[in-house]
Amino acid sequence: MKLLVCISQTPDTTAKVSFNADGTEFNAAGVQFIMNPYDEWYALVRACELREALGGAVVALNVGPASNETTIRKALAIGADEAVRINAEPKSAAYTAKQIAEYARNEKFDIIFLGKETIDYNGSEVGAMVAEYLDLPYISYASKLDLNGNVATLERDIEGGVEVLEVDLPFVVSAAKGMAEQRIPNMRGIMTARTKPLKEVQPVSFDEPVKAVRFTLPPAKAGVKLVEPDNMDELVRLLHEEAKVI
Amino acid sequence: MVLVFAESPRGNLKKAAFEAVTYGKKVAELLGTDCVALTLGTVKDAAELGRYGASRVLNAGDASFEKFDSQSHAAAIADVAKNNGASVVITSHTSTGKAVAGRLAIRLNAGLVSGVNSLPSVEGGALRLKKSVFSGKAIAEYEINSPVKIISLMGNAVKPEATGNPVSVENISVSTGAGRIRVKDVKTQEGRVPLPEAEIVVSAGRGMKGPEHWGIVEELAEILGATTACSRPVADSHWRPHHEHVGQTGIAIRPNLYIAIGISGAIQHLAGVNNSKVIVVVNKDPEAPFFKAADYGVVGDLFEVVPRLNEAFKKFKASN
Ligand SMILES: Cc1cc2nc3c(=O)[nH]c(=O)nc-3n(C[C@H](O)[C@H](O)[C@H](O)COP(=O)(O)OP(=O)(O)OC[C@H]3O[C@@H](n4cnc5c(N)ncnc54)[C@H](O)[C@@H]3O)c2cc1C
Ligand SMILES: Nc1ncnc2c1ncn2[C@@H]1O[C@H](COP(=O)(O)O)[C@@H](O)[C@H]1O
Numbered sequence: 135m136k137l138l139v140c141i142s143q144t145p146d147t148t149a150k151v152s153f154n155a156d157g158t159e160f161n162a163a164g165v166q167f168i169m170n171p172y173d174e175w176y177a178l179v180r181a182c183e184l185r186e187a188l189g190g191a192v193v194a195l196n197v198g199p200a201s202n203e204t205t206i207r208k209a210l211a212i213g214a215d216e217a218v219r220i221n222a223e224p225k226s227a228a229y230t231a232k233q234i235a236e237y238a239r240n241e242k243f244d245i246i247f248l249g250k251e252t253i254d255y256n257g258s259e260v261g262a263m264v265a266e267y268l269d270l271p272y273i274s275y276a277s278k279l280d281l282n283g284n285v286a287t288l289e290r291d292i293e294g295g296v297e298v299l300e301v302d303l304p305f306v307v308s309a310a311k312g313m314a315e316q317r318i319p320n321m322r323g324i325m326t327a328r329t330k331p332l333k334e335v336q337p338v339s340f341d342e343p344v345k346a347v348r349f350t351l352p353p354a355k356a357g358v359k360l361v362e363p364d365n366m367d368e369l370v371r372l373l374h375e376e377a378k379v380i
Numbered sequence: 381m382v383l384v385f386a387e388s389p390r391g392n393l394k395k396a397a398f399e400a401v402t403y404g405k406k407v408a409e410l411l412g413t414d415c416v417a418l419t420l421g422t423v424k425d426a427a428e429l430g431r432y433g434a435s436r437v438l439n440a441g442d443a444s445f446e447k448f449d450s451q452s453h454a455a456a457i458a459d460v461a462k463n464n465g466a467s468v469v470i471t472s473h474t475s476t477g478k479a480v481a482g483r484l485a486i487r488l489n490a491g492l493v494s495g496v497n498s499l500p501s502v503e504g505g506a507l508r509l510k511k512s513v514f515s516g517k518a519i520a521e522y523e524i525n526s527p528v529k530i531i532s533l534m535g536n537a538v539k540p541e542a543t544g545n546p547v548s549v550e551n552i553s554v555s556t557g558a559g560r561i562r563v564k565d566v567k568t569q570e571g572r573v574p575l576p577e578a579e580i581v582v583s584a585g586r587g588m589k590g591p592e593h594w595g596i597v598e599e600l601a602e603i604l605g606a607t608t609a610c611s612r613p614v615a616d617s618h619w620r621p622h623h624e625h626v627g628q629t630g631i632a633i634r635p636n637l638y639i640a641i642g643i644s645g646a647i648q649h650l651a652g653v654n655n656s657k658v659i660v661v662v663n664k665d666p667e668a669p670f671f672k673a674a675d676y677g678v679v680g681d682l683f684e685v686v687p688r689l690n691e692a693f694k695k696f697k698a699s700n
Contacts, residue, residue: 147628148647151517171629228485228492253628253651255513255520257494262450262482271560272450274479287564292475293389294574294623297448298565311629312622343491343526347508350519358661358671363680366692369660372676374696377658379580379637380604 135190137181138243139214140234140264141173142224143198143205144254157348160254169205172249174212175316176309180279181247182213183314188281191215193243197224197233203332210327211319217330222337227255231263232340238268245286246306250275258308265306273305277312382408382415383466384434385457387476388423390566391446395577396472398432398540403499403533404470405433410502411467418460419549420453421445430547432540437547440554448476452559454483459554461488466528468507473532474576481532491524497537497655507531515628515651535576536634572607575626580606581635583626583653584614587642587663587682591619596686597641603693609633611643627652642682645670662686 145151145165152161168174181192194209196202197220206217220237224230238246246268251258258274265272277296278289284303289296291310319327361369373380384404386397401417408415417434419426422441429437440456457480461469469484471477473495485492493509500507506525511534513520524530568574575581582601588594601608608624615625626633628651638656642663643649650673653659661674664681671677678685 145514147515147651151514153518227482227494231482231486253515256511256515256632258478259482259485259492259494262454262479263486265450266454266483266486272479272483273561274450275475290475291623292566292568293576294572295566295568297563298567300562300564301560311625343485343489344493344522344524347521347523349513349521352512352516352519355673355675358674358677360677360679363678363685364688366678366685366688367695369676369678369689370692370696373637373658373660374700377637377675379658380693380696 135185135188136241136243137185137190137192137245137247138238138241139173139178139181139192139194139209139247140260141178141194141196141205141209142170142249142252143167143196143202144170144252147171147253151351153349157350158346160349167205169208170249170252172251172309174209176311176313177247177249178209178212178214179314179317180309181245184281185215193218195220195234195237197222197230197337199223206332207327208319210330210332211323212317213323215330217332218335219332220335220337226342226344227257227259228263228344229340229342231260231267233337234260235264235267236338237335238264244303246270246304248306248308250308250310261306261308268306271301271305272307273299273301274308275310276307277310279307279313381413381464381466382411382468382470383457383461383464384415384417384470385477385480386417386419386429387472387474388419388421389476391422391424393419393423393425393428395540396474396477396535397429398542399535399538400470400472400533401429401432401434402541403538406499407468407470410500413467416464418457420456426549427546431542431544433544434547437549438552439549440552442553442556444556444559447561447563449559449561450479450483451561452556454480454487455558456554456556458484458487460552461528468529468531471530471532473534477532481530485530488528488530489526490528490530491526492530492532493522493524494532495534496531497534500531512655515632516654534634536579536636569623575607575609575624575631575633578607578633578635580604580637581609581633581656582606582639582641583609583611583643584641585611585643586613588614588619593683594620596690599690600639600686600693603690603697611649640670641686643670644668645673
């Protein structure tokens with residue numbers, strides 16, 4: 135079993151979001167960065183579970199600068215066997231997908247895992263792009279993945295339900311809640327992570343079809359209008375006449 | 381031409397498709413061209429898409445499209461886009477649309493902006509589009525410069541507008557060979573509108589004390605025709621089913637009205653709901669962080685407030 139897990143680094147969930155004066159760049163000062171939760175909790179853990187059951191190797195892959203290595207080491211501490219960092223600023227989903235696909239093209243992975251989306255730019259784009267570059271089936275938002283020989287059974291979250299499906303190896307999958315349970319790295323994991331291989335790969339060039347023009351903060355809420363708890367008729371009136379939502 | 385992929389889960393066009401076509405029509409007007417809708421598989425009432433602004437409705441009726449596979453769907457949509465010289469392709473930002481849009485971008489050598497929530501502005505040959513990023517904490521504007529442009533449209537971002545007339549459906553044939561996924565079963569919860577599509581959501585948290593108290597929340601949802609949701613600890617303790625969990629790790633929603641009952645308003649919860657148009661918070665703690673994100677608030681004991689609210693809504697519904 136040869137498994138690839140694509141991990142991204144994102145600002146911590148509770149980070150204060152701000153941008154530089156002309157709104158072109160995220161303000162990273164004082165922000166703590168973490169492994170994107172879906173990549174860490176579900177994709178990586180399920181890949182490690184499959185490797186534990188079936189043998190083989192889990193490779194964690196990040197497209198990012200050298201400063202991402204703390205996050206990559208965490209993936210090794212959780213259980214990845216080796217890591218690859220493609221040395222580039224991940225400018226967009228399309229750029230990232232191109233780098234991942236070029237790396238994976240000759241490596242013959244059985245499954246390529248991603249998270250369902252990154253929590254910073256919230257795109258949910260990379261997985262489908264990687265799958266298309268490699269001409270592979272793509273199962274998005276999978277909340278369950280079991281393997282029986284060459285055939286995988288998956289459940290995929292759809293609006294108001296789940297779809298149950300089968301697909302042969304190899305394929306690309308994006309992981310949602312349910313696929314695995316979060317693992318906290320233990321001391322032994324953290325120690326061995328230091329000695330596991332972390333390879334650096336150079337990026338391929340790519341023409342960007344999309345560029346970020348500007349980031350702004352959403353307009354502040356006007357402030358909450360409080361209604362007395364014994365006057366629910368007033369709340370209903372406000373929702374009807376003022377907010378016009380009922 | 382603007383091509384809209386109007387998705388039809390299990391043969392039925394849903395709100396997402398009508399929103400996408402309404403949006404496609406407006407984008408086409410901005411570009412001085414027309415809007416063509418594409419449906420795949422056997423689709424009930426595809427002609428209706430004309431009413432939402434499609435000047436033509438194309439249907440590739442091959443039965444294999446009735447089981448979703450992003451590979452065969454994207455291949456078909458890309459074929460139609462190429463054959464008809466589409467300059468913009470629009471999908472919904474749904475489980476189907478998200479899985480297809482990225483593939484289309486590669487197939488058509490096109491730039492993609494996903495989860496767009498408003499109309500674009502035209503800058504020469506480029507399109508500028510806005511979307512919400514950082515789980516609602518910021519807004520990003522992107523520019524697509526490629527000749528073909530792909531947009532996936534966030535749910536509830538535009539209101540479907542049925543101002544036109546039905547058009548007759550043109551049957552077309554497309555290549556179908558690409559799919560390799562075998563769909564075995566689709567399990568959906570009957571009855572309620574799925575959370576991502578719901579216009580009103582009634583949600584409750586740990587303040588409910590236990591699953592046995594959910595009757596008042598269910599009743600409120602029933603009166604409003606709303607869908608129920610919950611905070612993460614509520615789903616984690618199995619008080620409510622997992623598919624109701626909203627927030628950063630659960631489902632992200634943007635209803636017109638979100639009523640939060642006994643939920644503190646932690647940042648990870650807000651990440652999934654702060655794009656709601658109007659937020660009402662019921663909490664006994666005036667310091668609960670949720671009040672900062674709310675439009676209307678009631679400081680009080682939910683076990684007293686919610687039954688009163690239910691009576692008030694019933695009265696309102698009876699006279700309106
Ligand atoms: C990485 C990460 C991801 C997370 N993802 C999510 C997510 O997706 N969704 C999510 O919801 N959470 C998520 N969480 C958890 C989140 O941080 C909060 O812990 C959670 O949202 C709290 O749930 P709650 O508001 O129901 O409970 P509590 O925080 O316990 O709040 C209960 C509230 O009910 C009020 N209350 C109590 N009794 C009454 C009464 N009788 N009448 C009126 N009000 C009453 C209290 O004043 C309190 O404000 C995540 C956490 C982390 C670390
Ligand atoms: N820079 C990156 N390096 C490696 N994988 C990434 C990177 N960015 C995104 N991914 C993967 O792509 C998934 C979806 O990202 P997105 O399309 O940006 O929402 C993430 O959950 C990761 O698994």
